[in-house]
Amino acid sequence: MSDLPAPLNPPERLLCGPGPSNIDPRVLEAMRLPMLGHLDPDFHKILEDLIELLKAAYRRSDGFTIALSASGTSGMEAGLASLAEPGETAIVASCGFFGNRMIDIARRHRLNVIELRAPFGQAVPNDQIVEALADHPEARLVAVVHAETSTGVAHPLEQLGEAMRGSDALLLADCVTSLGGMPLEAEGWGVDYCYSCSQKCLGAPPGISPVSLSERAMERIRARTQPVPFSFDFEQLARYWVGRPAVYHHTTPNTQYYALYEGLRLALEEGLEARWARHAEAGAHLQAGLADRGYRLLADPEVQLAQLSAVCVPEGVDGKDVQMRLLREHSIEVGGGLGPDAPDIWRIGMMGTNAHTETADRLLEAFDAVLESPREGVSAGRA
Ligand SMILES: Cc1ncc(COP(=O)(O)O)c(C=O)c1O
Numbered sequence: 001m002s003d004l005p006a007p008l009n010p011p012e013r014l015l016c017g018p019g020p021s022n023i024d025p026r027v028l029e030a031m032r033l034p035m036l037g038h039l040d041p042d043f044h045k046i047l048e049d050l051i052e053l054l055k056a057a058y059r060r061s062d063g064f065t066i067a068l069s070a071s072g073t074s075g076m077e078a079g080l081a082s083l084a085e086p087g088e089t090a091i092v093a094s095c096g097f098f099g100n101r102m103i104d105i106a107r108r109h110r111l112n113v114i115e116l117r118a119p120f121g122q123a124v125p126n127d128q129i130v131e132a133l134a135d136h137p138e139a140r141l142v143a144v145v146h147a148e149t150s151t152g153v154a155h156p157l158e159q160l161g162e163a164m165r166g167s168d169a170l171l172l173a174d175c176v177t178s179l180g181g182m183p184l185e186a187e188g189w190g191v192d193y194c195y196s197c198s199q200k201c202l203g204a205p206p207g208i209s210p211v212s213l214s215e216r217a218m219e220r221i222r223a224r225t226q227p228v229p230f231s232f233d234f235e236q237l238a239r240y241w242v243g244r245p246a247v248y249h250h251t252t253p254n255t256q257y258y259a260l261y262e263g264l265r266l267a268l269e270e271g272l273e274a275r276w277a278r279h280a281e282a283g284a285h286l287q288a289g290l291a292d293r294g295y296r297l298l299a300d301p302e303v304q305l306a307q308l309s310a311v312c313v314p315e316g317v318d319g320k321d322v323q324m325r326l327l328r329e330h331s332i333e334v335g336g337g338l339g340p341d342a343p344d345i346w347r348i349g350m351m352g353t354n355a356h357t358e359t360a361d362r363l364l365e366a367f368d369a370v371l372e373s374p375r376e377g378v379s380a381g382r383a
Contacts (some may be wrong), residue, residue: 013327014354016363017335018149018308019177020199020206021352023259027204030262031255038252047241050257053264057179057202057272058194058212060187064234065212066241067198067260069253072176075195075209077105078232079172083141083193083217085226086110090141091132091169093117093124097150097339098174102143114139120151120343121298121310126160139169140220146184146194147177149347150338152299152310154182161189170217176200179210180267181279181307181351192217198256201279201307203352204263208256263352280306282350286360293364298345307351313344322346322370330366 015022036043054065068075080102084090090111092103095118106113114132118124124144133139142164144155157173164171170192178184179194181201186194192214199206213221213234221234228234231250239247267275283306287297290311298310313319319336323346326332335347350360 011331014330014332014359014362016348016350016354016359017333018200018338018347018349019197019351021201021203021349021354023205024203024263024266024353026266027259027262030258031205033255033258036254038254039246039248043254044244044246046257046261050261050264051241053261053268054210054212056268057210057264058175058186059184059272060212060214062187063212063214064218064238064242065210066237067257068195068209068211068232068237069207069250069256070209070231071207072174072195072197072209073101074232075176075197075211076102076174077109077229078209078211078234079193079195080106080111080141080143081109081232082221082224082228082234083170083172084109084111085140085224087112088141089114089136089139090143091116091129091136091139092143093129093145093155095123095145095151095153095155096120096148097342098148098176099145100339102145102174106143111141118153121153121300123148123153123155123300123303126156126163129160130163133164133167133169141170141172142167143172143174145174147175147182147305147308149177149200149308150310150342152297152305152308152347153303154178154305155303157191158183158185158189161191165190170214170220177305177308177351180272180275181355182305183276186212187214190214198260198263200349200351201275201355202260202263202267204259205256207253208260210260279350279355282355282357282360283307283309285357286348286350286363289360289364293368298343307349307355309348309350310343310345311348313346317371319344319346322367325370326366329370332363332366334363 172193179196198204198208
């Protein structure tokens with residue numbers, strides 16, 4: 001190549017979209033530590049400690065908890081592909097884009113999917129899920145999204161776990177936007193399979209999916225008659241993560257693991273309860289500021305997440321243009337609606353290191369500046 005592109009020089013952004021969030025300097029520093037090979041016993045010690053950190057974050061003492069070298073979507077696919085076999089029934093409750101993605105993935109793995117859907121801004125009522133389970137006693141799996149990032153809706157997961165106690169069906173929960181940002185007790189609530197991501201409330205770079213399986217979920221996998229996808233073979237992954245000597249499965253992205261490790265250390269140093277409270281406070285502050293300005297939130301207040309607010313774009317305002325001006329004029333990222341049938345919304349995240357009332361104020365001021373000085377072709381408006 002004769003003309004090399006210039007050295008990398010990305011701008012500083014305040015990442016207040018649905019993820020990734022900004023990264024604490026300690027997490028970035030961890031990524032500069034010496035590289036180790038994936039079969040180095042010193043690296044295996046790090047992985048063992050990482051497992052303990054993850055178990056503490058998920059609040060699980062039994063079963064199998066690791067971090068997949070893959071994004072949140074792969075954590076979703078690993079669970080759906082492993083916990084039920086082709087032809088078996090899975091009940092999937094969807095209230096937005098990521099619930100719909102679960103349905104799509106479950107179908108691709110040839111599960112018989114019973115779909116339950118809620119309108120945008122609502123959660124599928126637990127009674128409806130329990131009724132579906134009674135109508136389909138053959139169901140092997142119930143899947144829900146704990147924190148639906150496309151609409152800002154929380155699913156009452158603890159109550160679902162309670163209602164499903166004694167059922168043979170496993171409970172699978174998407175915790176991509178909940179882990180580290182709101183109460184979650186994988187073991188205490190009876191969640192058999194949780195998956196998450198590194199880049200949201202844990203504040204590490206994207207690309208890693210922490211997953212946590214109950215002992216009975218592992219038993220289900222051991223009893224399978226049909227093979228699982230190789231990349232998500234939890235039995236083989238266990239031979240690498242906890243088997244000694246470790247058996248090669250794939251070459252792991254070790255610096256990404258260092259980052260997640262430090263992100264988790266930060267979260268646990270702060271204390272999970274304190275961290276959840278910080279997210280709740282930042283979200284409530286942002287939402288109060290939005291309400292004061294006359295904006296409407298998409299989610300029913302009963303199920304509103306703190307860490308993700310889906311804000312309805314007011315009549316007469318070009319939502320995409322506002323997003324671009326926040327980015328270009330204030331270096332702040334917020335998200336828009338997700339998917340072809342998405343409502344006209346902005347999606348604002350208060351996650352990880354960004355979950356502070358000061359960040360919410362900075363964002364509200366930037367919104368004020370953009371909407372009170374509309375460029376040609378953009379009319380300011382309030383709901
Ligand atoms: C609720 C939810 N589930 C799954 C995913 C997919 O995660 P990833 O983009 O890391 O694959 C996301 C990503 O935003 C999400 O918000």
